Amino acid sequence: MEGAFGFAPLLLVFPAVGVLFNTFAGRRLVQADRKTGEMYSGWFASLMAFSAFLVAVVLLFSLRGHDFHAEVVTLFDWFNVPSANFHIPWAIQVDTLSVTMMLVVTGVGTLIHIYAIGYMHGDPGFHRFFAYLNLFLFFMLILVSGSTYLMLFVGWEGVGLCSYLLIGFWFDRQNEEGKAMNADAGRKAFVVNRVGDFAMVLAMILLFWTFKSLDFGTIFSGAVELFEAGHGVELFGMEMSVGAVLTAVTFLFLLGAAGKSAQIPFYVWLPDAMAGPTPVSALIHAATMVTAGVYLMVRSNVLLEIARESTRLGVEGANVLGLASPDWIALTGAATAVLAGLIAFTQFDIKKVLAYSTVSQLGFMVAAAGMGAYVAAMFHLITHAFFKALLFLSSGSVIHGMEHGHHHLHEHSHGHDAHHEEEKFDPQDMRTMGGLRSKMPTTFAVYMVGSLALAGIFPLAGFWSKDEILAHASANHGTVFTVVYWMLTIAAFCTAFYMGRQIKMVFFGAPRHEAAKHASESPPLMTTPLIVLAALAVLGGLLNFPFFGESAFETAEETHNFGIFLGLEHWLEHSIPTFELTTEGIVQMPHTPTWLQLSVAGISTVLALAALGASIFVVYRNRPQTADERDPLQSTPIWWFAILPFEWFYMHTVVPAFKGSARWLAEVLDGAFWHDFVHNNVVRDLFVGFAKFSATVLDANGVDGLVNGSGRFVRYVGSVVRKTQTGYARNYALGVFLGTVLLLAYFIFAN
């Protein structure tokens, strides 16, 4: 194997070692000596995350030295059923796309691990937390490094499990009504994701039937070949075009991604997921796991493009209600971006605002992937990982500071109403904050960076990535692109508005609660990762720096030659085969402008500044003054979104639809496979017959005979031998005597 690709398995080994260490040694260490134990437990986990990061860096350089060609490192055969032509290797795909994801996951992951050492200090589940975090890294790396859809799915389910475990990390905490809210939130996340995961399984089954493989390379080249040749595939006893199959597959992928990446209609779990510890919200529910759906889309770019092209060519069956499934993906993402952006207006919990913001930004990425702007989607994924992790960790720092202030207050007022205060104090409620700017200067500074990056203010990271998505939407023609463009523009406006509202409520004005007055800055262990992330949030735009002005390059080659700025674009080009497909004239990818579109960037920047200004200087100008004051938006239509019964809608439309389709599918599969007949008459009857034969003949005669026979034999021998044991001493003496005589006779006469 060329280069250092042999190191690839270490990527999974390091986090696994971290899990084992904290599972078996962590508890003892922490219990033996709290302080050093926490140090070993937390730093070991961080070291494992960092080691995985180094492996990813090594892979990055090996790819460079390998001319960016993808390498598949096979570890072992997972399934191999030659008769069914079913062969799934356990292999690691090392290409530019997966390495990008690895770097983001392990890089941001390492910073969050280090932050968590400070944040989780003193928690009784300290070692358990780090074991889960490392387990999450392990599964996330399987997800992004798998070379087959099945491995991706293993990681997909694994991160879902870790998400469940970590949302419910404080599973024993209860609210005032005695409900275990955290455990419920974990369960909700898990159950809501089931629907999407079911769609994923269906998509994989379809892919396997069509291509007889789940391997990325095989499927993609097979899909291009079939599409080129215009061949159909035999499914359900009828001939189907590959375009129709891939439309179904990508639509099912949309459902799967909607579950994992919290899109309409499954996004309801993500805001509740904020019940988990803040580092978890940052790592899993903002930076990495929830982007798995986007990764899936980008990874399946060939399938998406073929589905889009089939719809364009009017292939029979290759559309969903008249639209291509990538269009549905784009519309779903854009709708989610707007909806979640609006809901974020109405939240008072500092983390819930960020959670809805995450849903909204994921909508941007999904929309980008659906529009064919895969590089833009990845770009936004990376920059979002930087600044959203930053925002979550900073909010954790704020919560930490508020709790600290509250403790301080509690210690210094042994008086009458301290208990009364404690009962209703919520350290995450923005209404109780205010004026934290001077109390927590570092947190304030990095929070501002993160907020402005998220709002898309020039020249921070979010500006470049969001602008690339918007530019892509505006540069292509078609109703869907136009609709998506305007929806995303509105969503961008919302983003700036709710972030302005948040920073105003948290950091400016006067403290509205005693705890906010006494809040203090978090320890350096927590602020240092924040500063690193803030630097990344500032500089992240350099990854894919567009050209200025309208002087675009005419040809792809020219762009390529001058592409030093477009780092990510050219880096990902090797995984997203835009050019290979277009030069063969098979598929026309929607094109992304590689230069800065001044009109688009201008509109979005003006809107973002207007939104920030409107929220900080107009709507929330002198408000809120007290913690109980009504929100100025509370009498506007925006507030409707908060009270709209989304959950009810989910329970009464999606769930019955899921149940109905599952039942329908069961009937179809039954018809196709004589499922019941085979089960009842072949499998069950044969099995029952064999079991009966075993029970009555084999067991009764064979096994029982052997067991009872040996028992009887021993008893018989015993009854004979027992007679020699008379109990009379002289009989034994006679035995000894005769024995001696015999021995003597032997020695005398034998020689």
Place this chain on the structure above:
Amino acid sequence: MPDTVSIDWYVALSIILFTIGAMGVLLRRNAIVVFMSVEMMLNSANLAFVAFSRYLGDLDGQVLTFFVITVAAAEVAVGLALIVTIFRTKQSINIDDINTMKG
């Protein structure tokens, strides 16, 4: 000593004593008598040791005899203690009454 008794006689006596002892152990019921029979067997062996020792002009046999006497003394002490204990529990020293080992 002009006429020494030949070794054969000593050996014969030893055999006779041993046989009597062995028969006593196997046939008698009284534990004390069985015990004395054991002593008789031991002493028949002692006799043979001493006789051969003198016949061969070697002191090893006589040394061994002292060992046997010592061990026999210890054995008697333990054995009589056992018999006394058995008598206390069973009110009998008939060894046929002691058959708790019967299978």
